[in-house]
Structures are given as structure tokens and as C-alpha cells.
Amino acid sequence: MGLSTLDITIVLAYLAGIFVLAQWVSREKAGHAKDAKDYFLAGKALPWWAIGASLIAANISAEQIIGMSGSGYALGLAIASYEWMAAATLLIVGKFFLPVFLRNRIHTMPQFLQERYGNRIRILMAVFWLGLYVFVNLTSILWLGSLAISQVSGLDQMTALVALALFALAYQIYGGLKAVALTDIVQVTLLVLGGLLLVGITLDQLSGGAGLWAGFERLRAEAPGHFHMILSPENPFYKDLPGISVLIGGMWIMNLSYWGFNQYIIQRALAAKDIAEAQKGVLFAAFLKLLMPVIVVVPGLAAVLLAPDLERPDQAYPAMMSLLPTGVLGLVFAALIAAIVSSLASMTNSISTIFTLDFYSHGRDHGQRQIVRTGRIVAVVAMGIAILTARPLLGSFDQAFQYIQEYTGFFTPGIVVIFLLGLFWKRANEAGALAAALGSFVLSIVLKLAWPALPFIDRVGLVFLLALVLAVGVSLAAPHVPEKDVIQTRDVDYRTDAVFNTGAVAVLAILAALYALFW
DSSP: OOOOHHHHHHHHHHHHHHHHHHHHHTOOOTTOOOOHHHHHHGGGOBOHHHHHHHHHHHHOOHHHHHHHHHHHHHTOGGGGHHHHHHHHHHHHIIIIIHHHHHHTTOOSHHHHHHHHTOHHHHHHHHHHHHHHIIIIIIHHHHHHHHHHHHHHHOOOHHHHHHHHHHHHHHHHTTTTHHHHHHHHHHHHHHHHHHHHHHHHHHHHHHTTSSOHHHHHHHHHHHOGGGOOSSOOTTSTTTTTSOTTHHHHSHHHHHHHHHHHSOHHHHHHHHTBSSHHHHHHHHHHHHHHHHHHHHHHTHHHHHHHHHSTTOSSGGGHHHHHHTTSOTTHHHHHHHHHHHHHHHHHHHHHHHHHHHHIIIIISTTSOOOHHHHHHHHHHHHHHHHHHHHHHHHHHHTTHHHHHHHHHHHHTTTHHHHHHHHHHHHHOTTOOHHHHHHHHHHHHHHHHHHHHHOTTSOHHHHHHHHHHHHHHHHHHHHHHSOOOGGGOOOOOTTOOOOOOHHHHHHHHHHHHHHHHHHHHOO
16 A cells, blocks of 8 residues: 555654664663563553553454454454453453462462472473464564554565564563553553544445444445354354354453463463552553453444455455545554554563573572573574564465464363463362363364364363363372472452452443343
8 A cells, every 4th residue: 555754754663663662661770780570570660541551562463463454354343252252251361360469479370280289280381372372473463563564654564573673672672561560551552542543434434424433334234144143053164153152152261361360361361560550550451451352343334335245254354444544544554564563562571481490590500690581582582583484474374364263272172271260269289170171172072073063162161161170080080299289279368459349340241231231
């Protein structure tokens, strides 16, 4: 579509501004050198607004914006369940998971597994997460992000890929999590503002200048099949979103794993200055999640009428961007880059955190300077590996990305079983946790081969139940070794303050109204 001089100037101003801001917020007081807590946990001092904004900035990237917009174009509003159910999941994380993690001063998810079960499950899952983050998440964000930038700007994709990687690395490598989290409020503001501008302009075009609501009403009138949250079995996309199972089945498992037990996400809440601040942060993120479908799904819905002849659904978002006037295009493009860069920086910092705290410094007496230096080196190495492997792994991303998403789900049910039992059932032991981890993988493969017609989300839910039974059975059969469990839960206070309670009721009420309206 091409960028004007004004558009390019806006994008360059954003890049320069976010880089300067990251260095400014990362500065230390005179005489104080960064230690591991500063670099990996932002000094355990993140305020609620930084936690909430950073949770969303880490979550939303190009593949989600373009992918969900494409899904909106193809199957409709039902894809918003991924966002809206995440809002409810965040309330569960804030109410029941964070009190245990913060009471026990947990810094990484492998650390929790070590203190709850033992060393073998820690090593197994730490290796799994590092492999997943480097070879799946980091590469997919880089590849699909650079593809989006290439489509919009005309820049060569590999040039865009390397530029994205180097910038994301440069702006956060000195400050670590503090640089990421304290700039994410700007990133999210830009993402929301740019997204709402795109939605507003496309809806106004649909109405012929009669206003946004008129445009939305035209959409509902002329594409009624795209406004059902619960798909019927006759729907061609039922296998992707299998009706009522979306509300009561495997999507809960995927969301709990992603928002509750994923270092890449939960690290922001672990860096809160106290539990109340962490809970307000996830509540803020839950409200932002309610807004996300407006930003990432509605452009795809609008494209159903404005660009009905697209070759592929994932062209919907770039097609709607091509309708934007000069200046506004630069702002929306900067918002897209902000989503990519913040996700890259967050992922790199989490890789660095797990490797440095769970392998390099685990059980060893290294100086603080050396730990921070190692963290920075790991960040550079991880990004370098992602640059080199992105094309080979995701060159045919239409198949490869879907493949990665599905097969990552082979492990998700076991992860949720391990953490839920670790948090709430003291009889669970390492043998049961290992059985759940390995059983989840094996059971997922068996069910996929034996029952190929079973929707992916339903398979995740079924494997979770089977892995849960397996973990409980093995835990009861194996010797109980209580001295391995040093996680304290007896004195954990699960009570939440009035702000969280009121906000949670509001989120749930809005969700109920949305599902009732678009059932």
C-alpha cells in the first residue's frame, strides 16, 4: 500500500521515542548497580498499571492481530471467545494463583515446580519452555511480524525481520523487565488508539459517512452469520470452535495454562510490589481483554463487506489499513510495530530469566553483576537463534503456524494438571507430575490418531481429565515424600479487596451481556 513521508516520520518518531523512554526508565540511582531482582523482576516494584498494560502488550502481537482479524473475516465474532474468556481467566489467576506464588516468593515457573515437586520436573519443564519460547514463540512473532510489516510497507521481509529483532533487543537489553513493563503502557495506548482509529474509519466507510453505529448495524444486517458466538455443528468452522464446548471445555485449559502458568506472561505479576497491586494489574488486563475484539476482530468483520474477494482471510487487516488516510496509516502502522516489538522484548526477557535463574545461577554462588551479564548474553543468543531459524521453521507459515499451535497443545493439559494439583492438593508428588507431563503428550497423540474428527479444543479438555486421573492415581500409588514440598499454602490469604471484587463483578457482568447479545 506504500507509506507517505508523513507516515514514515510518525513511525520513526515512535521508534526513537520508545527507545529513549526505555533507557530513561531503566536508569539506576547513583551508586546502585543492577542486580538480578532489578533486571528480571523490575526490582519487585511494578505498579498495577504497568502490570496490566504489560500483560496485554506481551500477549498481543502481529500474528494475533492479523490472525484474529482473518478469523473474524472467515468465521465471524465467535473467534472473540479467545479474548473474552481470557478476561474471566485473569480473574481466576488473580484470585487463586497469585496469592500462592507471591507468598512463596516465586520468580519463575520452574522454581515453583522445584520447590513443590523436586528437581526432575523442574529440569524437564524448564527445557520444554526454553525450546518452546525460542523455536516456536520467538520465531513465529519474528516471522509473522516481519511478514505483516513487509505487506504494509513494501520492505523486504528479511530486512524487516532483522530490524525488528535488533530493535526489540536494543531497547530492553540494558533495563530488562523494567524497560519492557514501564514502556508497555505507551505501547498499549498506541495499540488501542491505532486500533480504534482503524475500526472507526472502516465502520464509517460502511455507513457512507452516517456514523459508526450505522456501519455496525449494516454489518449485522448484511452478514448475520458472522455474529454468533456459539457455532452450530452445521457451521463449517465448528471443528475450530465447537459450540458450547468453547464455554465449558478445553478453552479453559488453554487459557489457564497461558495466563496462569506461562513465564512469558505471569512474570509481570510476579514483579508486583505486593499482592494487591498484582491483583489490580490483572484486573486492568481483564478490562483491556474485553476491548481487544473490537480492535482485532471488527476490522475483519468490516472486510467482509469492504473487501469481499480476498484470496486469504489473513489479508483482511492489511486490506483495511489500505483504506486509511495519510498520517492515520502511519499511526496504525506504528501501533502494529508496537505490538510486535513489545512481544519480542517480553519473550526474550522471559527466555533470559528462565535460563539464568533456573540453570546458570541455580544452586551456584555467582555475583549479581555476572548474573545480569549472563542474562543479557542469553537474550542476544536467543534472538540470534530466532533470526537464523525463523525462515526454515516458518517459511510456509500457513501450515507451519497452525501445526505449531496444535502440537503445542499436546503439552498444555499436563501443564495445567501439574500446577493445579501443586497449588491445591498436597498429596500430589513428583511421580504424579511426571506422569501428567508425559501422559499429556502420549494421550494427545493417541486421541489425534484414533479420533481425528474430534475438535482440537475438545481434545485438550478430554486429555486434561485423563491426565488428571493419571496424576492422582500415580501420586497415590507412589510414596509420599512431604519434605520435597516446601511451598507454603496454609497461611495464604485468598481474600481480595473491594476494588478487585467490584471490578471482577463488572467484568463477569459484561461478559454475560456480550454472550447473551451475540449468542
